Amino acid sequence: MFMNLPDNINYKELFNFIKQFLTDERLDRFYEVINDRITNVQLILEDVYQSHNASAIIRTCDAIGIQYVNVIEKRNKFNPNKDICLGSDKWVDISLYNGENGLIDCVNLLKQHNFNIVATSSHLSDAYTPETLPIDKPLALMFGVEREGLSDEAISLADNYLYIPMYGFAESLNVSVAVGISLFTITQRMRKANKLLRLSDEEYYKILCEWTLTSLSNSEIYIKTFLNNKYENDR
Incomplete structure (x- = not known):
């Protein structure tokens, strides 16, 4: 911040x-x-409060080139661990939204800038994978708290849905791992298609x-x- x-x-x-x-x-x-x-890929993190996950996500964003992270604080405070971030929180722009209308305010602002809101879950039908998600418009990827995932409100606000296929007994990934896989795959596709937007x-x-x-x-x-x-x- x-x-x-x-x-x-x-x-x-x-x-x-x-x-x-x-x-x-x-x-x-x-x-x-x-x-x-990169400006046409952003994150929305809903109630991601575990310090190790919050820290790893910010570090991943910095490494991949994501500048803007939107944090929704409903029940939990976003609390990155400095030892895990390794300074990445100094280079990434983190916007905090709290209160009853925090999520809808964030989503509405992004939609005003033509972003597609993408909800991530391992239990959604008719969802895209990181390899198949349309990349013709700016994307805001929403991730939720560990185990519980995104709220019903977040799911209802999405334009598209995203999941990462599982091939083992585990039904889901750690949220910071899911963020890393999704961001890397999508931004690499954008790079190859020359669809990344840079800063104004x-x-x-x-x-x-x-x-x-x-x-x-x-x-x-x-x-x-x-x-x-x-x-x-x-x-």
Whole structure:
């Protein structure tokens, strides 16, 4: 989850100011990673509270290039373990939704941006697999809490359904494993079909600002200095 930056700030100008305080190696790494970030695949996690699962999911998202994770907190708090995340929570944008209308608010916002909402379950009929799920529209994959899975509300809000075929005695996978298999398979298909969407210019510089400020001590000082310099230049 990222820090709040001032409203109406010019992210490109801010980044061009603060990047001078990074090493060349760090800056090159930021450019390398951000150019592979994906915007047309997002996650919705409903009540995933087990620390090890939450942490592994965030780390997987970072590794695969998923930038946006939406967390629905109904009964349980989302609590990643820093030792398992290994810092990945600093690089992934996590949006929290809580309260009675958290899920519907999240889904409605994504649908306004043309996302297909995909509910995952091992018990749904007429479901796609990660190899057959249509990839012509942006996708928001919903995963639920271990054992219980998604709520009836989440299932009812979905446009499509997804399952991972099982060939052994186990009827389901650990949620973090299911997330990894689904994301990797779907994004690889998108890569081969040239259907991955990258960050907009505004998102690009906003995230670079957030990553840079996260990497710097006393980040508020850099923001204040930038704003003071801009004020003086604009006078």
